[in-house]
Amino acid sequence: MELMFVKRSGKYDELTIVRSDGTVESVACPKQGIIPHDMVHYAVESVLAHRGFLSLVKEGQASAFTTGAGDSDEAVERLVETFQAEMWGGRVSAADLLSTYEHACESRGHRIAAVSRDDVEAIRDRLDELTLQWGALPQNGALTIRF
Template identity: 25%
Template sequence: MIIKIAKGLQNDNVSIVRNNGSTDATVFPKKGPTSHDAIHYFVEKGLGLDHAFWGMIAKGCDFEEIQTIAKNAGHASAARAGQPEQHIVELLQAERLVECFEAEQWGPPSDNATFIAIAAAACATSQVPLPPQLPAQLDTLRSQITEFQIGWSTANAMHIAEFEWTER
């Protein structure tokens, strides 16, 4: 699947072309200095979370379906605290980790032990375990996200970042 993220001033435009030729697109509001969906890509690809956001999109879910799927499967938010169904565990893990990486963009990064403790607490709020592969991949993920952020932050509006999602 080809993922294209076009940098906007207030929103980013995200479009995909799946391996079967089908397409989808959405507009995503900015949450910080780096594209939220790009961080999802690095986290999910780097940790092998094939059933998280990008994996679900690659398998045919539309962007707008993801929130409904999570809600119906027991997404553990403050208003809907409950044990999530197994098929959304990676989706929730990815979302919590993306939030942790986004938070680090506002200042100097924490040491690895602190990041992992914060990430574990974030995952616990959604009643999912911390992905066990995170500690071994943390430095690589930070490096990839930082490298992307440097290029993204200096790029003009409508700059397009392109990624390839390979299903495993």
């Protein structure tokens, strides 16, 4: 599956999803001052073997759905949110990030996906790389990623 993120003016960026069968879907991505939310999903899901939003889309789910159907996608969503919070607020220790993630899962009443400190560092490396690439794009520039 190909993910093409386009940096737009205004309140939204754009994600175009091209599936292996050639079908195309577009998603409006609200600007949030960091990379788009679904790009954070890519960083998390490309490092971990856990199924989340992009994995479900790759399996055929329409991109307009919201997660919440399964424990795995809820666990990934909480992890994505935890990394987003870190991107907005600044780096913390891997132990603190994992503690925050576990608390978020527990407060929502679902399982915690296995995530190691090495996983945290690999995801951070991917997020740093994507942040640099996204930041270097001009308005209407695109960043294409294979998932």
